[in-house]
Amino acid sequence: MNTIEFTILIALGSILAGFIGALTGLGGGVIIVPLLTTAFGVDIRYAIGASLISVIATSSSAAAAYIKEGYSNLRVGMFLEIATTIGALSGAFLALVLAPSSIAVIFGLALLHAAYSSLQNPKDSLESKEDPLAKLLKMDPSSYHVQNIPGGFLLMMAAGALSGLLGIGSGALKVIAMDRVMKLPFKVSTTTSNFMIGVTAVASAGIYLNRGYIDPALSLPVMLGVLLGATIGTRFLVRSKTSSLKILFSAVIFILAVEMIFAGLKVKI
Amino acid sequence: MDDRKKTHSMETAIGHVLKTGVILSASIVLSGGILYLYRYGAMTIGYATFKGEPESLKNVYEIFISALSFHSRGIIQLGLLCLMATPIMRVILSLVIYFKQKDILYIIVTSIVLCLLVYSLIFAR
Numbered sequence: 001m002n003t004i005e006f007t008i009l010i011a012l013g014s015i016l017a018g019f020i021g022a023l024t025g026l027g028g029g030v031i032i033v034p035l036l037t038t039a040f041g042v043d044i045r046y047a048i049g050a051s052l053i054s055v056i057a058t059s060s061s062a063a064a065a066y067i068k069e070g071y072s073n074l075r076v077g078m079f080l081e082i083a084t085t086i087g088a089l090s091g092a093f094l095a096l097v098l099a100p101s102s103i104a105v106i107f108g109l110a111l112l113h114a115a116y117s118s119l120q121n122p123k124d125s126l127e128s129k130e131d132p133l134a135k136l137l138k139m140d141p142s143s144y145h146v147q148n149i150p151g152g153f154l155l156m157m158a159a160g161a162l163s164g165l166l167g168i169g170s171g172a173l174k175v176i177a178m179d180r181v182m183k184l185p186f187k188v189s190t191t192t193s194n195f196m197i198g199v200t201a202v203a204s205a206g207i208y209l210n211r212g213y214i215d216p217a218l219s220l221p222v223m224l225g226v227l228l229g230a231t232i233g234t235r236f237l238v239r240s241k242t243s244s245l246k247i248l249f250s251a252v253i254f255i256l257a258v259e260m261i262f263a264g265l266k267v268k269i
Numbered sequence: 270m271d272d273r274k275k276t277h278s279m280e281t282a283i284g285h286v287l288k289t290g291v292i293l294s295a296s297i298v299l300s301g302g303i304l305y306l307y308r309y310g311a312m313t314i315g316y317a318t319f320k321g322e323p324e325s326l327k328n329v330y331e332i333f334i335s336a337l338s339f340h341s342r343g344i345i346q347l348g349l350l351c352l353m354a355t356p357i358m359r360v361i362l363s364l365v366i367y368f369k370q371k372d373i374l375y376i377i378v379t380s381i382v383l384c385l386l387v388y389s390l391i392f393a394r
Contacts, residue, residue: 003311089385203385204389212326213322221302223352
């Protein structure tokens with residue numbers, strides 16, 4: 001296969017990944033890494049580098065649209081970005097120690113969790129009491145009270161570490177930290193999470209660039225493809241009912257996850 | 270309530286900055302990509318074994334040199350750098366906003382995030 005053919009094929013795969021990522025709300029990253037490693041035989045380090053690039057692109061380009069949808073909580077987001085960036089740096093360092101095969105297994109497990117949580121129905125569980133730490137950090141707007149900041153902070157560090165280790169946005173975990181643990185409204189959680197994903201991804205992408213994991217020729221079709229696919233997916237999402245599609249794609253992600261776990265384990269044996 | 274509205278309009282402005290950053294970087298990546306495929310499209314390529322990038326595509330300063338000498342891979346890498354700078358721009362803009370509001374607590378919080386990002390991009394291996 002020559003470079004032009006390879007680039008076109010990867011671009012088509014990336015458009016599909018971006019489309020499915022936008023439709024399921026999981027982001028393109030969780031689909032592009034298994035696609036590159038299993039279908040195109042790309043080394044997982046190059047795949048993670050290219051995926052992080054696509055994560056930064058989609059989260060930044062979606063920001064304007066997300067803001068129209070609802071209010072994000074900038075203070076909560078900025079404060080928790082301390083946790084996600086520290087986590088992302090640790091994840092990138094952890095990637096040096098762990099074998100690529102075990103990274104593949106962890107990836108599969110994270111993918112299973114993301115697919116599962118995308119099928120859950122969002123539910124707001126707001127709290128009426130004011131938390132003293134939230135008061136100190138001036139996080140509460142007039143309509144809800146932020147709770148359990150230490151718990152949310154710890155979970156955000158884990159989300160950042162997974163993002164840095166696996167090259168994904170780990171939006172699912174970020175949303176859980178905010179809406180379940182810290183009791184923010186679901187819409188506020190998803191909007192704030194999207195804002196945080198880009199910053200988190202840059203924290204580990206910088207290290208990966210310095211380490212030589214980010215290949216321009218591979219990132220070219222991945223970045224542009226995922227961006228295009230995500231844009232189409234978002235338009236599609238507005239226009240149609242997608243619950244049955246969502247289930248279908250979650251099944252696809254489930255298969256990808258199992259395949260990645262299997263591939264990781266097989267290399268080890 | 271008024272404060273919330275003000276914050277929202279600042280967020281909208283930030284959203285547009287982010288979008289502009291993405292469009293700019295995508296254009297640079299695309300131009301570099303067309304040049305790259307024109308020059309090297311017929312060669313074979315593979316990513317099955319990890320070799321790592323050469324020094325000229327790893328380091329921020331070297332990437333600028335490479336792009337300015339019209340190396341196609343260097344131009345793509347410059348576009349990717351521009352993309353990575355976009356969320357950093359958002360953090361810087363937030364810092365400006367907190368300075369205007371004289372919100373010392375969040376000036377500190379935002380500065381910590383900014384330092385971590387700069388550390389990652391310039392110093393960390």
